[in-house]
Amino acid sequence: MDTGRDIRKRLAAALAPINDGTARTFIATMVSITSWRSAVALVLTLFRSLTQGAQLLLLVPLMQIIGLDVQQGSVGWLSGLVSSAFAAVGLRPTLSAVLGAFVVLATLLSAITWWQTIFNLRLEQEFVATLRRRFYRAVAGTEWLVFSKIRSSDLTHALTTELNRVGGAASVLLSLVTNAVLLSVYVALALKLSATMTAVVFLSGAALLLALGKRTRAARWTGQETSLATNGLYSAAIEHLGGMKTTKSYGAEDRTTRIFSDFTDRVAQMFVRTTRVYAGTAFWFSTGSVAILCAILYVSIEVLNMASAGIILLLFLFNRMMPLFSSLQNNCQAFANAMPAFAGVLSLLERCEAASEKKGGRPGREIELHRHVRLEEVSFSYGAEEKAPAIHDLSLEIEAGKTTAIVGSSGAGKSTVADLVMGLIKPTGGRVLVDERPLTPEYMDSWRDRIGYVTQDTFLFNDTIRANLLWASPAASDEEMERALKMAAATDFVSRLPHGIETVLGDRGVRLSGGEKQRLALARALLRRPSLLILDEATSALDSENERRIQRAIEELRGRMTILVITHRLSTIQSADVIHVLEHGRLVESGDWEALVSRMNGRFKTLSQAQGYGEADNGRRPSHDPRPAPEANLLSE
C-alpha cells in the first residue's frame, strides 16, 4: 500500500511537468507583464464562480416548490441561506421569483463570461505581444558576432509559432485558474452538504489525476517533440524556398520535396500524438466520472440514507465538478505541452540579452571623423575553434575625406575589417580609433549614425522605394531623395517603374535586378550623408556602364566624404587614394595604384595582372575585359 510519502512523491511527479522552474518562470513573467490586469482577471473569475454557485443554490427553493423536503440536515442550512438572500431584496422565494432570479443570474453569468473572454484574450495577447517585442528588441540588440551564430530559422520559429504557443499557454493558465476557483466554490458547497461524500469525490478525483499524471508527462514530451519538429519544418521551409532557384537548376525538386515531406510528416505525427494523449485522458475521465457518480448515488441512498433533496443537489454539484477535474487535467496537459516552447523562447531570449551590445551611453557622447580612423595592432578571432585569427596585428589608417580600398583574396579578412571599423565586433587585441579616440561603447550610437554601409547582400523592405529610403534617414526631403537616387545612378530605372518612387518592392525587392537593388541600397546609404561610406563589394552586381556612373558619383564625393571600398574587382579602385592589400588577416602592401603596380614582384601587381591589367599606362588600362564572370574572379584563391 502507498504510504503518505509515496503518494506525495507520486503527486509531485504527476505535477512536475507543470510545477518546474519553467512553469514558475512563466507565471512570474506573465504576472510581471500583465501586472494589475492579472488581479482583475482573478476577480472576474471569482465573480463568475460565485454566480455559478448562486445559480446552483436556486435549486433548493425550486425543490421546495415541487414538494421535496429541503429543511433536513445541511440542505436546510442552504435553504435558510437562499431565503435570507430573497428576503434581503424584499422577495419571497415563489416560483416566478426563483425563475426570475435564475434568468437574472444567467444573464449576469453570460455578461461576466463575455467580459472575461475578451479581457482574458486581451491579457493573453498583451502578454505575447510584450514578450514578442522584448524578444525582437533583444535580438536586434545582440552583439553581431553572437547574432551571426544563431540560426535565423530558430529566431523566426521562436518569434512566430513558439510565441503563439506561449500565448496558448497563457490562455490555458487563465482557464486553469478559472476552473480551479470554480471547483473550490463547488467544493465549499459540497462540503456543506456532505463532508463524507465530498471527501469520496475528492479522493476519486485525485486518484484519477494521479493515474493520469503519466499523460501530463507525455504531453510535455510531445510538446518538446512538437517544438523540434516545427523548428525543423521552419528551417526547411526557409532554406528550401530561399534556394529554389538552385534546386530547380539542379533538377532536385523531388529530392527537396522528399526532405520537406519528412519534416511535414513529423509535425503531423506529433500533433496526432498530442491529440491522442488528450483523447485518452478524456476517455478515462468520462468513464471514471460515471463510475464515481454511480458510487455516490449508491452510497448516498443505500449507506447514508440521505434525503432526496440532498441527493439531487449533490448529484448536480458532482455532475458539475467532475468535468472540472477533467478540464483541470486537460489544462495541465496543454500547459505542460506548451512549456517547452516557452523554455525555448526563454533560452534564446536569455542568450540574446546576455550578449546585448552595450552601447548608447550618455547623451552628448558624440564622435566625429575629421582626421582618420586608425586600426592599431588590431587582432580578431571569431572563436576558440579558429586555427588562426581572422585579423592579425593589423595597423592601417583610413584618412578622412579620402577613398581607401581594401583588397585581398577571399577569406583574407576584408569584411572583418569593415565590421571592426563599424564597431560591430570588438578587437581581441589592439584598438580601433576615430580621430585618436578609442571606439568604445558610449560612442557607438553616434558613430553608427555617421556610417553609410552598402553590402553585396542587399536588404530591402517589402515596401515602397520611398519607405526604403526613409528608413535610413526618416527626415529626408523629396529633393534629398532625388539627389541620392541620382548620385547612385538609380534615377532612370526608378522613373521607369510604374509608380516611380512610390513603387512597392516585392519580397526582398525581387522585382528588381541585383544591380538595381544595389543602386537603391547605395542611394539609401548616401541619403544619410555619412561621414564614412563603406562599400563592401557594393558594386559587384553592376554592369560596367552603371559601375562607371557610380564611380563618377563617388569621385564627386571625394573630399566631402570618407570612403572605404572593399572589393575583389580592381576596376572599382583605380582612383583610390590608398589601397591596402590583405592576406590571411595581415597587411601585406599599401599604397596608391601607381605605387603598387610598379612594385617588382608585389602582390598587388600580380593580382592586377591576373585581372588583365597590363604594363601599359601604369597598369591602369586592362589588356582585356577586367570583368570576368564573378566565379572566375582571379583574386579568389
Ligand SMILES: Nc1ncnc2c1ncn2[C@@H]1O[C@H](COP(=O)(O)OP(=O)(O)OP(=O)(O)O)[C@@H](O)[C@H]1O
Ligand atoms: N561569423 C563568422 N564566424 C566564424 N568565422 C568567420 C565568420 N565570418 C568570417 N569568418 C572567417 O574569417 C575569415 C575572414 O573572413 P572575411 O569575411 O572577413 O573575409 P573576406 O576577405 O571579406 O572574404 P570574401 O571576399 O570572400 O567576402 C575567413 O576565414 C572566414 O571563414
